[in-house]
Amino acid sequence: MAWFKKTRKPIDNPDKVSRVPEGLWVKCPSCGRALYNKDLVESLQVCPHCAHHFRMSATERLSMLFDEARWVEHDSGLQSLDPLSFTDTKAYRDRLATTIKKTGQNDAVIVASGTIEEIPVVVAAMEYAFIGGSMGVVVGEKIARGAERALANRSPLVIVSCSGGARMMEGALSLMQMAKISAALGRLDRAGLPYLSILTDPTTGGVTASFAMLGDLNIAEPKALIGFAGPRVIEQTIRQKLPDGFQRSEFLLEKGFVDVIVDRRELKGLIANTLRVFTGRPAVVRPPAPAPGAPADPTPSA
Ligand SMILES: [Zn+2]
DSSP states (O other), X not given: XXXXXXXXXXXXXXXXXXXXXXXXXXXXXXXXXXXXXXXXXXXXXXOTTTOOBOOOOHHHHHHHHSGGGOOEEESTTOOOOOTTOOBSSSBHHHHHHHHHHHHSOSSXXXXXXXXXXXXXXXXXXEOTTTGGGOBOHHHHHHHHHHHHHHHHHTOOEEEEEEEOOBOGGGHHHHHHHHHHHHHHHHHHHHTTOOEEEEEEEEEOHHHHTTGGGOOSEEEEOTTOBBOSSOHHHHHHHHTSOOOTTTTBHHHHHHHTSOSXXXXXXXXXXXXXXHHHHHHTOOOOOOOOOOOTTSOOOSSOOO
């Protein structure tokens, strides 16, 4: 019999993402290969070996979507006032202050206008690094204003969701944003203007339960976690093992919750083509497909 026994297992990192040394090499959590960060930036944060999609920041997302990575940001000065004077493990006011300092943004969404393949569009991109991309009063207000701006300019709206859901620290006020944004999207719909919802990893909670599922086309990135409650919460509640791939894009496509899954490297082309169809713009004649081994053409295959 051994004298010493290890009773505790080492802490398991759920994402298994190792970024050592910071900023130079990244280990792909899917295929395990070491990727040079500069290559990863060029491939839009998609692993060139296995097509694993890394999470993108809101600014990276906007740079990828807008022509020449140029856009005009709206309502960037809006900041939460901590309406409930909320405290959990730390005061919400302090949490906001440190997150604003860390991310350089005032809340969890950037709303901007610009062009996608020359089509004027309003895009809202959520920032997961800002308190899990959670939706509080500011996120709700900025997205609703974005929808109203699209309505005023008669331009399409695209929302890129990346969020853990409604922001607990703003309680019922954050839940009201679901109704507010949905109402603004309803006005856009009645005016005959398209709204495309892009669901990225993760899109959960109140965001899924409102605007993320209301797109004229709901487009998901591969293997993104999309759901209302997380799989762990459901498993603990129903005390059953969930099927493989539950709440991933592919499962939801099969069940009809999302319309199409597209590789991020083809996303911009798909958005532009869809908007051309919705707005009755003439199709763009693209050059013939590149030879094997050449960089991928952004025309979607789906
Ligand atoms: Zn990989």
